[in-house]
Each structure stands twice: as structure tokens, then as C-alpha cells.
Amino acid sequence: MSDERETNAAHEGSARVRAFFALRLSGETLRVLGRARDALKRRAERSRVTVRFLSDDSLHLTLCFLGYVERAAIPDFMRVLEERARVPPPTARFTVLGAFSSTKRARVVVAELDDGEGRIAALARGLAIAAEKLGVPLEERAFRPHVTLARLKRPADVRDWLEHATLDPVAVPLGEIRLYESRLHPTGAHYSMLARAEFLAPGA
Numbered sequence: 001m002s003d004e005r006e007t008n009a010a011h012e013g014s015a016r017v018r019a020f021f022a023l024r025l026s027g028e029t030l031r032v033l034g035r036a037r038d039a040l041k042r043r044a045e046r047s048r049v050t051v052r053f054l055s056d057d058s059l060h061l062t063l064c065f066l067g068y069v070e071r072a073a074i075p076d077f078m079r080v081l082e083e084r085a086r087v088p089p090p091t092a093r094f095t096v097l098g099a100f101s102s103t104k105r106a107r108v109v110v111a112e113l114d115d116g117e118g119r120i121a122a123l124a125r126g127l128a129i130a131a132e133k134l135g136v137p138l139e140e141r142a143f144r145p146h147v148t149l150a151r152l153k154r155p156a157d158v159r160d161w162l163e164h165a166t167l168d169p170v171a172v173p174l175g176e177i178r179l180y181e182s183r184l185h186p187t188g189a190h191y192s193m194l195a196r197a198e199f200l201a202p203g204a
Helices: 003-011 028-044 071-084 119-132 159-163
Strands: 016-023 051-053 061-070 091-101 106-114 146-156 171-173 176-185 188-198
Touching: 016 071, 016 119, 028 051, 028 091, 028 106, 028 146, 028 159, 061 071, 061 119, 061 146, 071 119, 071 176, 071 188, 091 146, 091 159
Parallel strands: none
Antiparallel strands: 016 061, 016 176, 051 146, 091 106, 091 171, 106 146, 176 188
């Protein structure tokens, strides 16, 4: 489905919602990402690549993309959110700047995270399995924790950008999971929070 058709589908009535589960980012995490994004942007301006860099409000760590779901089913997904948040908060650390599907033919530029204990991957898997019971097909691709910084209109070589930007390997505090609605517009997706659930406090 083209972006234009998908945008129209998203706004035809309110029966369905384009939604996803994600981890919220804030504070020093956003400042670190902002510095890396600005360095990438300065280098990108020297190229002829059409690229859109995401604002701070659009930065998050996606755990499970749901696609279009019935608005009437949102309370069910909210219960999934609350159940999966009943664990201590996972820990993560930024590792490198990269691109999917490759640095030579990038569609998105990302900040990757280390999930050494596998807790973020386990959380993502648990959400996906719960969502499958609500009619959402399981994602076939392996989960790679990352934050998308930029989206390219067409695949392009971004190796030069990555060579001129750095990502501080800071710890990333993760305090809550959110359920977001994504509305597609010609300028890109706009996100609004549908629900949130905090992780258990350490030692609880």
C-alpha cells in the first residue's frame, strides 16, 4: 500500500487505529540522540539524498508494531501493556550508529542499543505473542533494539554520514512502556499516546 493510500486509510473514520508498543525515551537519552542526529544532518546536507530527520517527540524504541487494529480492541491492548510492565525496568546502552537494511542501501538511519541480558528482546517477544492472540501476525524479522533517527525517501549510501557522527555509549533509562497511535501525513508519521504503564520499581 502506498503512503498516500495508507494515509487515507488511517483517516477514513475512526474504526481502526495504526498502533505500536514502544519504550519511552527522555532526558539525557534524547540529548545524546540529538547530538548524533545533528551531526548526521550536517553531513547529509552535503549530499543529494532526500531524508527526513525525526524530532525529539518522534524518538522511541519500538517493541512491537501492531499495524491497523480495531479501535474497539484498544482496551485489550491496554491490558497487554499493563501485564507486560509487571517486571523491573530493563537496562540498555547505546552502541553504534547504523542503518537498515545496510549502510550502502539505507532506508533508515538508527542508533542501536546493547541488550546484553536479552530483557528488551524478551519484552518485545512477550508483547508480540500477546498481540498475536488478539489477531496481530507475528513479525518474522529478528528483533534488533534501535531508535530510528532518519528516514530516506530512497535507498542510499550513508557510510560518509556515519563516519562523521558519533554516539555516546551512555546507559539508557527505560521507565515505562507506551501504546501509541501513528497517523500518517505527507510530512511523516505523527504519534499520540493511547496508554502507558510503568515498570515495577527496583526491589518491588
